[in-house]
Amino acid sequence: MIDKAQLRSCLAGHWGIVDASVEVNNGGMNSATWLVTAGGERWVAKAVVPGARRSFVGGLTLAGHVEAAGIPAGLPAPARQGDIVVDVEGIPLALLSWVEGEEL
Numbered sequence: 001m002i003d004k005a006q007l008r009s010c011l012a013g014h015w016g017i018v019d020a021s022v023e024v025n026n027g028g029m030n031s032a033t034w035l036v037t038a039g040g041e042r043w044v045a046k047a048v049v050p051g052a053r054r055s056f057v058g059g060l061t062l063a064g065h066v067e068a069a070g071i072p073a074g075l076p077a078p079a080r081q082g083d084i085v086v087d088v089e090g091i092p093l094a095l096l097s098w099v100e101g102e103e104l
Contacts, residue, residue, distance in 0.1 A: 043096060
C-alpha cells in the first residue's frame with residue numbers, strides 16, 4: 001500500500017498540505033486510512049485497491065451529495081487539479097474532511 005513518506009509527498013504535491021502529521025488509522029471499510037493533521041485542520045486519507053477505483057469515486061461523489069443535503073459524510077477535498085481521487089503508484093487515494101462523532 002502507501003507508506004507515510006509517499007502519503008506526505010502526495011499531500012504536499014496534490015493538496016498543498018505541508019508538514020502534515022500522518023497516523024495509520026486502520027479504520028477504513030475495505031480500504032487503508034490515515035489520520036492527517038496540519039495547520040489545525042484534520043482529514044482522513046483513504047486508499048483502495050486499483051480495481052475498486054470506480055466504486056470509490058462513486059461513493060465519494062455520493063458523499064458530496066449527502067454533505068450538500070446537510071449531513072456530514074466526509075466530503076472529499078478536491079486536489080489542486082480538481083480531481084477527488086489521485087493515484088499514488090496506481091493506488092487510488094482521496095482526502096476526506098474529518099467528521100466528528102462515533103464511527104459506524
